[in-house]
Amino acid sequence: MAPTDSPPPVLTRPTLLARRNVAQSELFAIESLDLRFANGAERTFERLKGKGRGAVMLVAMPDPDHVLLIREYAAGFDEYTLTLPKGLVDPGEDIITAANRELMEECGYGANRIEPLVELSLAPNYMNHRIQVMLASDLYEKRLEGDEPEPLIVETYAIDDISGLLARDDFHEGRAIAALFIAREKLRSEQTSGSWW
Amino acid sequence: MAPTDSPPPVLTRPTLLARRNVAQSELFAIESLDLRFANGAERTFERLKGKGRGAVMLVAMPDPDHVLLIREYAAGFDEYTLTLPKGLVDPGEDIITAANRELMEECGYGANRIEPLVELSLAPNYMNHRIQVMLASDLYEKRLEGDEPEPLIVETYAIDDISGLLARDDFHEGRAIAALFIAREKLRSEQTSGSWW
Numbered sequence: 001m002a003p004t005d006s007p008p009p010v011l012t013r014p015t016l017l018a019r020r021n022v023a024q025s026e027l028f029a030i031e032s033l034d035l036r037f038a039n040g041a042e043r044t045f046e047r048l049k050g051k052g053r054g055a056v057m058l059v060a061m062p063d064p065d066h067v068l069l070i071r072e073y074a075a076g077f078d079e080y081t082l083t084l085p086k087g088l089v090d091p092g093e094d095i096i097t098a099a100n101r102e103l104m105e106e107c108g109y110g111a112n113r114i115e116p117l118v119e120l121s122l123a124p125n126y127m128n129h130r131i132q133v134m135l136a137s138d139l140y141e142k143r144l145e146g147d148e149p150e151p152l153i154v155e156t157y158a159i160d161d162i163s164g165l166l167a168r169d170d171f172h173e174g175r176a177i178a179a180l181f182i183a184r185e186k187l188r189s190e191q192t193s194g195s196w197w
Numbered sequence: 198m199a200p201t202d203s204p205p206p207v208l209t210r211p212t213l214l215a216r217r218n219v220a221q222s223e224l225f226a227i228e229s230l231d232l233r234f235a236n237g238a239e240r241t242f243e244r245l246k247g248k249g250r251g252a253v254m255l256v257a258m259p260d261p262d263h264v265l266l267i268r269e270y271a272a273g274f275d276e277y278t279l280t281l282p283k284g285l286v287d288p289g290e291d292i293i294t295a296a297n298r299e300l301m302e303e304c305g306y307g308a309n310r311i312e313p314l315v316e317l318s319l320a321p322n323y324m325n326h327r328i329q330v331m332l333a334s335d336l337y338e339k340r341l342e343g344d345e346p347e348p349l350i351v352e353t354y355a356i357d358d359i360s361g362l363l364a365r366d367d368f369h370e371g372r373a374i375a376a377l378f379i380a381r382e383k384l385r386s387e388q389t390s391g392s393w394w
Contacts, residue, residue, distance in 0.1 A: 011277045014270060014346075023220040023227070027243040027323075030222045033272060041346035045272040046224040073211060074321035075230060075242040080208045081321050118363060120371040123319060124271035124278050126224075130369070149211075149238035163382065166315060172327070174317040174372035181378035185360065 012038040022046065048127040055129070056099045057086035057175060059117060059183040060107060060136040062156060067180065068107050069171075071153040082155070082171040084179055086131065087146075099134040105146030107154045111136035118182050120175050133179045135186065159184050209235040219243065245324040252326070253296045254283035254372060256314065256380040257304060257333040259353060264377065265304050266368075268350040279352070279368040281376055283328065284343075296331045302343030304351045308333035315379050317372050330376045332383065356381050 014035035023030040029049040036042050060068045067084075074081045085106040089098040096114050104110050114136045122129040157165060162180050165171045211232035220227040226246040233239050257265045264281075271278045282303040286295040293311050301307050311333045319326040354362060359377050362368045 011268070011270075011350075013275060013277070023222040023225065025220040025227045025229070025243055026241075028220065028225070028227050028245070030220070030225050032222070035272070035346075037270070037346045039347050043346045044223075046222055047273045048225070071208070072322075073208075073234070075232070076244045076324040076326075077318070077321045078210060079321075080210070081318075083321070119369060120374065121274070121278075121369045122371060124274045124276075124280070124370055125269075127273040129273075131371075149232075149234045149240045150236050153208075166379065172316060172318045173321055174319060174328075174375045177317065178371045178374035178378065181375065182363065 014038065014043075017042070021049075046126070048129075050128045053091070054089040054095060054098070055086065055131040056089060056095055056102060057084050057120075057131050057133045057179055058099055058103055058136050059084060059133065059159075059179055060103055060109065060111060060139060061159070061183075062109070062139050064187070065158055065160065066156045067159045067183070068109070069155050069157055069165075069176075070106050071155060071170075072148070073150075080170065081173070082165075082168065083173045084176040085152075095132055095134070099132075099136065101144060102146075103136060103139075104142050104144040105148070106152050108141060108143040109139040110142040112138035112140065117179065117186065120178055122175065131175060133175075133182070135183055159187065211235065211240075214239070218246075243323070245326075247325045250288070251286040251292060251295070252283065252328040253286060253292055253299060254281050254317075254328045254330045254376055255296055255300055255333050256281060256330065256356075256376055257300055257306065257308060257336060258356070259306070259336050261384070262355055262357065263353045264356045264380070265306070266352050266354055266362075266373075267303050268352060268367075269345070270347075277367065278370070279362075279365065280370045281373040282349075292329055292331070296329075296333065298341060299343075300333060300336075301339050301341040302345070303349050305338060305340040306336040307339040309335035309337065314376065314383065317375055319372065328372060330372075330379070332380055356384065 014037045017034040020032050022032045032046045069082050070085050087102040114134050117133045117135045211234045214231040217229050219229045229243045266279050284299040311331050314330045314332045
């Protein structure tokens with residue numbers, strides 16, 4: 001089986017026959033789509049509607065070898081889990097300002113250097129949520145009040161020991177794991193060229 | 198700032214004051230939770246309720262250097278995106294059987310060797326969804342009919358070139374990216390010890 005190196009095939013997206021709002025809560029809105037695919041097959045799909053606000057996740061490094069993780073209550077699991085700081089972009093806010101604000105609210109630090117790392121989707125079959133992952137460094141102490149019900153616990157881990165994190169049972173969020181690997185790749189490649197630290 | 202190597206703090210989970218079903222569609226169910234945190238703060242959180250069925254995602258390798266990706270219509274984005282084969286575990290099905298069935302349905306291959314790699318969560322603050330990622334190898338051609346509206350396009354990529362995949366604009370699902378990095382780590386560490394291929 002040969003590796004694929006040809007350009008992606010041109011695919012015809014299905015035709016939207018009908019769209020209905022089927023359920024709504026404070027936080028979530030669900031719509032159903034009646035779709036006709038190029039081959040004539042018809043299906044009804046449901047998806048969560050986004051609010052159109054961006055989201056941001058931070059790989060924040062207090063020094064060249066470590067990253068900040070937060071321990072917070074995750075209502076979906078009814079457990080405290082370990083993950084990267086993240087949050088929604090406020091209306092009118094740019095992504096860098098949002099990233100710095102979340103870092104101040106959740107970790108008690110600001111960053112003099114923030115740069116985009118990657119944009120990740122959550123479950124593209126069922127929602128259009130995307131999150132912009134930012135690499136933050138040159139940190140300084142500064143705390144802003146957030147809307148958290150209780151202070152988050154901030155912990156510091158070696159970015160080279162992702163395997164150690166994965167061996168824990170409280171660190172499992174796919175996007176956070178992807179973000180750490182991508183940050184580590186970037187740091188390693190830039191260490192070689194000497195351009196990061 | 199020293200790295201954290203102490204055991205995780207013992208945290209008291211919030212008390213559930215009330216739980217209500219607030220919205221329901223064919224696919225999704227939403228509930229709200231009134232919670233009182235240990236410090237007395239009260240909040241209402243919403244979360245998606247899972248159906249309690251497991252899910253499985255596959256890193257399937259036709260040879261020691263390549264991995265199979267599928268190109269499918271993602272309704273959340275109204276776009277064709279590139280991701281790993283995955284699906285729900287059927288009632289009564291074990292995880293290995295489910296993984297092999299999904300591989301046959303989505304890629305036209307079965308696997309003589311399937312082993313667990315990692316369990317990933319999606320968005321633990323808002324849902325309890327988890328997916329078991331499996332590493333599949335020693336593939337053979339076998340196709341099962343699935344419920345896809347149109348055949349998925351199967352493409353083969355070098356597992357060493359995750360950076361090349363990330364540079365594309367159609368490969369962005371956090372869980373799939375995490376799964377590829379974790380598979381690559383495992384393969385590299387086992388190449389060293391000679392235990393995988």
